[in-house]
Amino acid sequence: MELQRKNVIISILIPIIAAFLLFFLKNSLKASPSGCSLLDNTHYWISSKRIVTPNGIISGAVEIKDGKVISIVKEEQWRGITKQDQIVDFGEAVVMPGLVDVHAHLDDPGRDEWEGFPSGTRAAAAGGITTLIDMPLNSEPSTVSVETLNLKIKAAKNRIFVDVGFWGGLVPENAFNATALENFLRAGVLGLKEGLSMLAKFKRPLLVHAEIQEERVEDLVENNDDDPRLYSTYLKTRPPSMEQAAITDLLTVSKDTRVGGPLEGAHLHVVHLSDAGTSLDLLKKAKARGDSLSVETCPHYLSFSAEEIPDGDTRFKCAPPIRDAENKEKLWEALKVDDVDMLSSDHSPSIPSLKLLEQGNFLKAWGGISSLQYALSATWTSGREYGVTFEQIVSWWSERPAKLAGQHLKGAIAVGNYADIVAWEPETEFHLDDNHPSYAKHPSISAYMGRKLSGKVLATFVRGNLVYREGQHAAAACGTTILAQ
Numbered sequence: 001m002e003l004q005r006k007n008v009i010i011s012i013l014i015p016i017i018a019a020f021l022l023f024f025l026k027n028s029l030k031a032s033p034s035g036c037s038l039l040d041n042t043h044y045w046i047s048s049k050r051i052v053t054p055n056g057i058i059s060g061a062v063e064i065k066d067g068k069v070i071s072i073v074k075e076e077q078w079r080g081i082t083k084q085d086q087i088v089d090f091g092e093a094v095v096m097p098g099l100v101d102v103h104a105h106l107d108d109p110g111r112d113e114w115e116g117f118p119s120g121t122r123a124a125a126a127g128g129i130t131t132l133i134d135m136p137l138n139s140e141p142s143t144v145s146v147e148t149l150n151l152k153i154k155a156a157k158n159r160i161f162v163d164v165g166f167w168g169g170l171v172p173e174n175a176f177n178a179t180a181l182e183n184f185l186r187a188g189v190l191g192l193k194e195g196l197s198m199l200a201k202f203k204r205p206l207l208v209h210a211e212i213q214e215e216r217v218e219d220l221v222e223n224n225d226d227d228p229r230l231y232s233t234y235l236k237t238r239p240p241s242m243e244q245a246a247i248t249d250l251l252t253v254s255k256d257t258r259v260g261g262p263l264e265g266a267h268l269h270v271v272h273l274s275d276a277g278t279s280l281d282l283l284k285k286a287k288a289r290g291d292s293l294s295v296e297t298c299p300h301y302l303s304f305s306a307e308e309i310p311d312g313d314t315r316f317k318c319a320p321p322i323r324d325a326e327n328k329e330k331l332w333e334a335l336k337v338d339d340v341d342m343l344s345s346d347h348s349p350s351i352p353s354l355k356l357l358e359q360g361n362f363l364k365a366w367g368g369i370s371s372l373q374y375a376l377s378a379t380w381t382s383g384r385e386y387g388v389t390f391e392q393i394v395s396w397w398s399e400r401p402a403k404l405a406g407q408h409l410k411g412a413i414a415v416g417n418y419a420d421i422v423a424w425e426p427e428t429e430f431h432l433d434d435n436h437p438s439y440a441k442h443p444s445i446s447a448y449m450g451r452k453l454s455g456k457v458l459a460t461f462v463r464g465n466l467v468y469r470e471g472q473h474a475a476a477a478c479g480t481t482i483l484a485q
Contacts, residue, residue, distance in 0.1 A: 035475030037465035042066050044086040045078070046421060046461075052096035052390050053413050061087070062095070064419040067464035071415060088466075090423045093458055096394050097412050098130025098162075098420035099376060100401035103207075103271055103296065103344035105368070106132070106164075109155040110140025115349045115441050120372060121161040121479060122439040125468040127373040128422030128457045129345075130162050131482070133405050136169035136193055138348070144169045145180065146187045156481050161467050161474065162460075163420075165405060165482035167207060168192045188483025190405050191269075196253060200266035204484065205294075205404055207269050210246040210279070211238065211320055231309040231316065234362035238321045240275040247282045257292035267292045269404060272346045274301050274320035276330035284339050294341040294404060297331055299378040300369045300447060304328075312360020315447040317367045318348065332386050335396065342400040343379060347372040347440075355445050370446040373439060377455040378448060380426055390426075406484060419464040428456035437471055 047061040053072060061078045063071040063085075101124065107114040124132055134152070136143035143152050143166055152166050168189035174180045181198045191205040199206050226233040247270070256263040270283065273295050280295075287293050300318065305325035309316045316322060334340045348368025356365040371378065379393065394412075402411025409417045430436060432449050443449065460468040467474045 034478065036478035037467070038469050038472060038474050039086070039088070039466040041086055042464060044088060046088050046090065046095055046423070047075075047078075048090040048095040048423065049075075049092050050094045050390070051413065052094065052394050057390060062413055062419075062421070064461075064464050067419055068409075069413060069415055069417050069419050072413065088459075090458065093423045093425050094390055095413070095421060095423045096390060097398040097410070098422045098460060098462065099128050099397040100131040100133075100405065100407065100411055101129050101345050101347070101372070101375065101397075102133045102342070102401045102405055103135060103298075104132045104347040104372060105135045105138040105349070106347075107138045107349070108134075108159075109151055111138060112155075113441075114138075114351055115347075117156050117159040117164070118161075118477065119439060119441040120347070121159075121164065121477070122468075122473055123373040125161045125460045125462070125473060126437075126439050126457060128376045128424055128460055129372065130420035130422070130460060130462045131165070131402070131405070131407065131410055132162060133165045133167055133190060133482075136167050136189075142169050142171070143167070143189070144171050144174055144184075146183050149184065149187050149189060153481050153483075156479075159477050160479035160481070161477050162462050163480045163482055165190045165407075165484075185484070188485075190482070190484050193271075196263060196266050196268075200257075200263045202484075203265045203267075204406065205267040205269045207271050208246070208250055210250065210270050210273065211242045212245040212249065213242065227311075228363040229312040229360040231306060231311070231313075231362060234317060235306055235321055235323070237363065238319060240277055240279060240323070243273070243275040243279040243320055244282065247279050251282060251286050251291070254286055254291040254293050255289075258290040264292075267294070267404075269293075270295045271344070272301075272318075272320060273297045273331075273340065274323055274327075276323075276327045276334055280330070280334055280339060287339075294400070295339070296342045296344045296401075297335065297340050298344055298346045298369070299371060299375050299382070300346075301331055302328060302335070303378050303382045304447065312357075312362075313447075314355050314357060314360060314362055314365035315445055315449070316369070317355075317362055317365050318346070318369045319367045332382075336386060336388070336392070341396075342404070343375075343396045344401065345369075345371045345375045347375075349440060349442055349445060352442050352445050357445075370440055370442065371448060374432065374446070374448045374453060376422070376424065376457065377430075377453040380455040381453045384454065405482075407482065419461055421461040422457060423459045424455055424457045426455050429454050430456055439473075 060074040106120040193207040349370040350366040354366035399411040
């Protein structure tokens with residue numbers, strides 16, 4: 001009888017114990033308490049039929065452990081060795097390095113009602129961007145010293161969903177103070193927006209907004225009788241000659257960056273090139289003669305043309321301006337043959353009231369295109385018409401920007417690199433309307449709203465953390481602030 005009673009107890013306990021063990025195992029595989037990732041562990045595989053690697057597009061899998069890529073295998077090699085591991089299978093979706101956006105304005109601290117680190121980096125993650133380099137002059141205070149850089153770092157702590165680095169600003173207060181500039185660079189800014197000789201010592205880039213305001217143009221703005229609601233009126237106030245004049249001045253210095261020159265080690269980077277005429281020709285000649293020089297343009301210059309911008313639609317105002325359709329064609333040609341080196345978003349938001357959407361006054365509205373979440377899709381949507389390949393997208397948006405920012409463990413799916421990865425469906429189309437989930441603080445001011453785009457982002461991984469997957473972000477903001485060493 002005693003034996004029978006024990007058997008009954010055991011028969012009752014076994015399913016209870018089994019249920020407990022099942023519960024324990026299920027819950028032990030869930031996301032860590034930090035909430036940094038939507039995945040349940042730090043060692044897993046990403047598989048796809050289209051993985052973009054430095055050695056071409058493969059069907060296979062990428063093994064990730066503790067935030068880095070530890071192996072890459074083709075399909076026939078990996079299936080037998082991963083049966084016990086977690087596999088994130090993206091099927092036919094494209095898997096490639098996350099985008100590195102070297103030109104974004106997040107306006108934090110001081111103007112986070114314009115954007116801010118949380119909303120800006122959520123939008124970036126939803127767009128496949130894994131690294132952002134924040135511009136220095138739109139925050140309050142501007143990032144122009146060790147002290148203001150530290151304010152940026154403090155503002156970003158526990159508030160960024162992707163990695164964020166910082167350019168420094170060169171202003172009259174620091175431009176002629178060698179000690180202040182050296183300390184600023186030692187503190188970790190990745191480069192400066194304007195300024196040069198000190199950068200040769202640190203081998204970091206100088207970023208240049210290539211426009212010089214001309215007196216005749218200033219007079220045109222002040223004494224303009226043309227309708228300010230017409231985009232053509234605004235276009236007259238920022239002619240290509242403004243870019244040409246700035247680049248002509250720049251090239252008097254860039255010659256010294258050649259091998260053996262007095263500024264060897266310094267590098268000049270022209271941001272948001274718009275003019276594909278004389279300005280681009282000047283830059284091509286300088287690069288051909290050995291000047292250390294690179295050039296970026298932006299998706300809005302490749303997606304829109306002046307002829308299609310509606311009267312009063314100030315969402316399209318930016319500087320330099322969006323030029324005509326012929327110029328857009330030339331920009332695409334230049335990008336495809338590497339005369340333009342890379343792409344950036346130049347995400348430049350504001351509060352909606354500054355865009356003057358009701359007045360539609362192009363001369364007085366805030367200039368800037370809000371675009372972070374849509375940069376990859378916009379590039380692909382326009383680029384398909386020009387035969388753009390996935391490898392070119394990676395070159396323009398990942399590999400070269402990472403190199404510019406000194407991030408040698410980013411920009412490629414390669415063993416030893418950080419697992420910064422985006423998975424996206426290039427064939428999937430979507431409409432940007434009020435029902436589309438947008439994560440920037442003020443999506444209504446984006447020039448892309450109302451458009452149909454191709455290229456849906458499915459998932460974004462930052463240092464191995466799955467920070468975004470189809471409308472859901474990780475619970476915690478665990479991005480890393482990037483400082484130059």
